[in-house]
Amino acid sequence: MGRVTVLVAGIDAAGRPAHPALAEALAGAGLVVGAARHLAAVPVPAGCATVVLGPLAPALDRLAAAVAAGTPAVVLASGDPGFFGIVRRLRAAGLPVRVLPAVSSVAAAFARAGLPWDGAAVVTAHGRDPRPALNACRALPAVAVLTAPGAGAAELGAGLAGWDRRLVVAEHLGTPDERVTWTTPAGAAATSWADPHVVLSLAPETAPGAPRADDQPAAAPAGGWALPESAYAHRDSMITKAEVRALAVARLRPRLGRFVWDVGAGSGSVGIECALLGAAVLAVERDPDAPIRANAARHGVDVRVVTGTAPAALAGLPDPDAVFVGGGGVDVLAAVADRRPPRVVATLAALDRVAPAVHLLRAAGYAVDGCQLAAARLADLPGGSLRLAATNPVVLLTAELP
Numbered sequence: 001m002g003r004v005t006v007l008v009a010g011i012d013a014a015g016r017p018a019h020p021a022l023a024e025a026l027a028g029a030g031l032v033v034g035a036a037r038h039l040a041a042v043p044v045p046a047g048c049a050t051v052v053l054g055p056l057a058p059a060l061d062r063l064a065a066a067v068a069a070g071t072p073a074v075v076l077a078s079g080d081p082g083f084f085g086i087v088r089r090l091r092a093a094g095l096p097v098r099v100l101p102a103v104s105s106v107a108a109a110f111a112r113a114g115l116p117w118d119g120a121a122v123v124t125a126h127g128r129d130p131r132p133a134l135n136a137c138r139a140l141p142a143v144a145v146l147t148a149p150g151a152g153a154a155e156l157g158a159g160l161a162g163w164d165r166r167l168v169v170a171e172h173l174g175t176p177d178e179r180v181t182w183t184t185p186a187g188a189a190a191t192s193w194a195d196p197h198v199v200l201s202l203a204p205e206t207a208p209g210a211p212r213a214d215d216q217p218a219a220a221p222a223g224g225w226a227l228p229e230s231a232y233a234h235r236d237s238m239i240t241k242a243e244v245r246a247l248a249v250a251r252l253r254p255r256l257g258r259f260v261w262d263v264g265a266g267s268g269s270v271g272i273e274c275a276l277l278g279a280a281v282l283a284v285e286r287d288p289d290a291p292i293r294a295n296a297a298r299h300g301v302d303v304r305v306v307t308g309t310a311p312a313a314l315a316g317l318p319d320p321d322a323v324f325v326g327g328g329g330v331d332v333l334a335a336v337a338d339r340r341p342p343r344v345v346a347t348l349a350a351l352d353r354v355a356p357a358v359h360l361l362r363a364a365g366y367a368v369d370g371c372q373l374a375a376a377r378l379a380d381l382p383g384g385s386l387r388l389a390a391t392n393p394v395v396l397l398t399a400e401l402p
């Protein structure tokens with residue numbers, strides 16, 4: 001006789017009848033596990049043992065016992081149980097499973113909104129720190145978020161204040177209580193939403209246009225980074241040179257789910273390269289004519305620009321994971337350190353600022369290292385010879401909270 005497997009069946013978020021094999025499996029089941037709303041939605045035979053989720057650990061123990069005893073067991077879950085769902089936990093517990101998937105809540109939400117979703121990122125705020133999900137919404141044009149109570153549409157809406165987004169909130173999909181609402185971040189923040197719900201976060205131009213093909217979370221930028229200064233509109237001294245930018249961007253550790261401030265952004269090149277690597281980015285620049293938006297558009301990334309002078313302009317901005325300070329004095333670094341970002345990277349051209357900056361960051365509890373960088377670039381001489389052309393040296397500091 002083959003080993004007994006646990007049948008994991010999805011309850012369809014698109015409102016279709018359950019898979020035909022489910023009724024047969026339920027009829028012969030000795031144990032059925034699922035959320036109360038799922039147990040109520042299917043014909044569980046009288047006398048069959050049930051475990052209501054809630055907490056998973058007791059259910060896993062009961063399932064393991066059922067498998068050991070050869071008792072047929074069924075687990076009910078939402079949507080596609082293999083997609084951000086219970087199959088991962090059942091496998092991790094060593095349980096053998098067979099899956100009958102249904103339509104995922106994410107697919108159903110995009111369908112209800114009448115939008116394509118092949119280029120969307122899907123992230124979850126369920127049972128984990130919700131900030132990476134929020135930062136994915138800030139960084140990418142089309143994101144679906146699986147939510148949890150306390151980390152749902154209202155909280156995402158509050159965190160997206162200042163970003164240009166439309167939100168679609170899809171509650172109770174596939175049930176008589178289904179409600180699909182188009183709203184703004186402020187509208188979402190001011191509303192209380194029913195669980196379960198999914199949130200679609202859409203940059204205006206992507207609703208309902210085609211998403212970019214290269215916005216998958218793990219995709220490195222096709223054109224690379226540490227790009228030459230010619231890849232950005234800039235005024236001469238107002239751009240971090242490519243060789244310095246390479247190290248600064250590496251030290252900021254940008255990736256999808258993280259949030260980077262680029263303070264004294266100038267051309268925006270450092271922030272834009274962080275955005276190309278998946279981070280959510282906010283650029284602070286006092287010059288209203290700085291070409292940050294045009295440069296971001298040229299590179300196909302979303303950078304939020306705050307026009308103002310640091311440190312005053314930093315007040316009230318959402319907390320970052322990393323900050324690049326390319327312009328501004330020691331007072332800017334002090335204000336940044338007050339916000340306790342895990343990482344700060346600064347470039348300093350004026351030597352008299354170096355020691356105060358290091359002392360200030362160390363006094364704030366950061367481990368600081370630094371180096372001087374000066375690239376000498378190849379340049380052509382008449383007659384086919386080559387020479388080295390010096391670029392201005394700068395000191396690059398990296399500060400990290402232990």
Ligand SMILES: C[S@@+](CC[C@H](N)C(=O)[O-])C[C@H]1O[C@@H](n2cnc3c(N)ncnc32)[C@H](O)[C@@H]1O
Pocket residue numbers: 013078079080081082083084085086103104105106126145146147148170171172173174175196197198199
């Ligand atoms: C653990 S995930 C499960 C996702 C599931 N595997 C799927 O494919 O839809 C739970 C989250 O899915 C979303 N969800 C599941 N069922 C839903 C429904 N009927 N309507 C709206 N959202 C739903 C909610 O964001 C919920 O917090």
